[in-house]
Structure formats: C-alpha cells, structure tokens
Amino acid sequence: MWDVTQRTDRLMLLDTASLYFRAYFGVPDSVRAPDGTPVNAVRGLLEFITRLVHDHHPDSLVACMDADWRPQWRVDLIPSYKAHRVAELTESGTPDEEEIPDTLSPQVPIIEDVLDAVGIARVGVEGYEADDVIGTFTGRAGGPVDIVTGDRDLFQLVDDKRERRVLYPLKGVGTLQVTDEDLLREKYGVDGSGYVDLALLRGDPSDGLPGVPGIGEKTAAKLLAQFGDLAGIMAAVDDPKSKLTPSQRKRLDESRPYIAVAPTVVRVASDVPLPDVDTALPREARDPATLDELAQRWGLGGSLQRLLATLAG
Numbered sequence: 525m526w527d528v529t530q531r532t533d534r535l536m537l538l539d540t541a542s543l544y545f546r547a548y549f550g551v552p553d554s555v556r557a558p559d560g561t562p563v564n565a566v567r568g569l570l571e572f573i574t575r576l577v578h579d580h581h582p583d584s585l586v587a588c589m590d591a592d593w594r595p596q597w598r599v600d601l602i603p604s605y606k607a608h609r610v611a612e613l614t615e616s617g618t619p620d621e622e623e624i625p626d627t628l629s630p631q632v633p634i635i636e637d638v639l640d641a642v643g644i645a646r647v648g649v650e651g652y653e654a655d656d657v658i659g660t661f662t663g664r665a666g667g668p669v670d671i672v673t674g675d676r677d678l679f680q681l682v683d684d685k686r687e688r689r690v691l692y693p694l695k696g697v698g699t700l701q702v703t704d705e706d707l708l709r710e711k712y713g714v715d716g717s718g719y720v721d722l723a724l725l726r727g728d729p730s731d732g733l734p735g736v737p738g739i740g741e742k743t744a745a746k747l748l749a750q751f752g753d754l755a756g757i758m759a760a761v762d763d764p765k766s767k768l769t770p771s772q773r774k775r776l777d778e779s780r781p782y783i784a785v786a787p788t789v790v791r792v793a794s795d796v797p798l799p800d801v802d803t804a805l806p807r808e809a810r811d812p813a814t815l816d817e818l819a820q821r822w823g824l825g826g827s828l829q830r831l832l833a834t835l836a837g
Contacts, residue, residue, distance in 0.1 A: 534584070561822070589647065641815035736776060737775050758780075
C-alpha cells in the first residue's frame with residue numbers, strides 16, 4: 525500500500541479523464557496516426573503534462589484513472605447518480621457503459637500505454653473513481669499537493685494549512701485557476717471542507733445529483749453562512765424559532781432522505797487501497813524501446829519529444 529508519511533516533496537495528481545476529455549475537444553481530430561487513427565486526445569494530454577511539469581515543477585506525479593466511473597455503492601445510495609451519462613442499458617435496465625465520443629474511447633488504451641512506457645505512475649482502483657484515488661493520495665501526502673482537474677467537486681480537498689490546492693483549467697492548461705481557500709470563500713462563501721455541503725444542497729445535474737429543490741448555489745451559501753454547516757441547517761429545520769423561510773423549511777424537511785445519503789456520495793473517499801507505486805517524476809523513459817514503438821505507430825512526434833525533454837530537465 526502506498527505510503528508517503530516520510531515524504532514532503534510536491535505531489536501533482538492528474539484527474540486524467542478530465543484532462544484527456546479537454547484535450548479531445550481542444551485539439552482538432554485531424555491530428556491522426558499514420559494509419560488514420562485519431563490521436564488528438566493522446567497528443568493533447570502529452571502537451572498538457574509537459575506544460576504542467578514545466579510550470580509547476582512537481583517532484584511526484586500520478587495520473588489518476590477511473591477504474592469505475594459509476595461505483596455501485598454510490599448508485600445504491602442515489603440511483604440517479606450519473607445515470608444520464610449511460611449510453612446503453614442491459615436487458616435488466618442496469619447501466620452498462622458511459623457515453624463517450626466514439627473516436628475518444630480507442631485513444632484511452634494508447635494513453636495508458638504511453639504513460640506506462642514513459643514511467644508516469646498511473647493508478648486506478650476497482651470500485652472507485654479517479655476522484656477517490658485523488659482524495660486518498662491527498663489525505664496521505666506528507667507535503668504540498670497540486671490537483672489538476674476540471675471537476676469542481678474536488679474543491680472539497682482544498683486546504684491552505686496543508687498546502688492542498690486545485691489547479692482548475694480555464695483554457696487548456698495554460699490558464700489555470702489556482703483554487704485556494706481565499707478563492708473559494710470569495711466565489712462560493714465556503715472553504716474546502718464546506719464545499720461538500722454546498723455541492724449537495726445545490727445539486728449537480730452533470731452528476732445526476734438532484735440537490736434540494738429551490739436551493740441553488742447562492743441560497744446554499746447563505747444558509748451555510750447563517751447556520752455553519754449541513755448539520756446546523758438541519759437543526760434549524762427542527763427549530764421553529766430559526767430564521768428559515770417557510771418554503772426553505774418545507775423543502776429541506778422533505779429532502780431528508782436525500783440529505784441523509786448525499787454526503788457519502790459527494791464526499792470523495794479517503795480510504796482507497798492504493799497500490800504500491802513509484803510516484804517520483806521520471807527523468808527518462810522507463811521503457812524506451814516500447815515508447816519508441818508507440819511513438820512511431822501513433823505518430824506522437826513532437827508532443828512526446830517535448831514531454832521527454834521537459835522531464836529530463
């Protein structure tokens with residue numbers, strides 16, 4: 525099991541799917557391998573990693589993967605969780621696979637092969653999303669952590685005292701929003717630990733989280749500022765003297781079943797059984813022969829060479 529209790533170097537964690545989705549839509553699909561296979565997501569991700577390493581100088585780097593993009597334990601609690609992303613249903617009606625662009629899915633194994641040959645640690649754990657892998661690495665890290673993701677849910681891991689921040693891409697990875705507690709308080713009225721309560725109250729259609737009807741982001745922030753946290757808000761529901769409006773009290777009361785389970789769904793796991801991996805940033809390719817073969821087959825050209833040059837320092 526991965527242990528960093530003695531390490532204090534800077535760790536960078538990539539929400540890999542979030543980044544290769546951005547690469548896929550940001551790089552023209554005319555970028556293709558010699559056999560005509562689109563490799564825009566592959567080359568775009570390599571360019572992203574090059575820029576991140578060059579600009580932020582991590583000592584360790586992990587490409588965190590979705591071994592299970594819709595874990596059953598989350599679906600058991602909230603059946604609508606990511607349900608709209610399902611492309612096909614089995615005969616029993618059970619969600620079968622995530623809907624992703626046809627020309628992206630064949631690029632994912634290429635991405636995995638290239639990362640492995642370069643020597644960049646790649647971690648996915650059965651039964652967990654990449655968010656959970658990131659949450660567990662972050663919780664165990666002994667030094668600063670930079671989380672690179674386009675998913676706001678991971679704002680919950682921001683912690684200034686422990687030097688945990690989220691680098692949120694605004695345009696590619698050249699323009700990143702450095703998300704710390706000051707920014708969260710300015711934008712959302714909460715700190716990292718309060719972001720889970722905010723997120724579950726407002727809901728998130730992109731994840732199939734219904735939220736509490738009638739309570740959007742601004743109202744959720746006001747309630748949290750007034751009552752402290754979700755427990756304080758629900759205590760106010762039970763207190764007839766509290767300053768909740770009648771409609772807020774009614775909607776929160778009716779949403780008790782959702783509110784009881786939502787924190788477990790929204791909060792990233794911190795106890796994922798991580799494998800024992802070498803997270804150190806490689807200075808040279810781990811498997812040069814395989815990497816050369818992949819570069820030739822998929823026409824990775826300058827994108828791969830720039831990454832290798834940056835890793836070499």
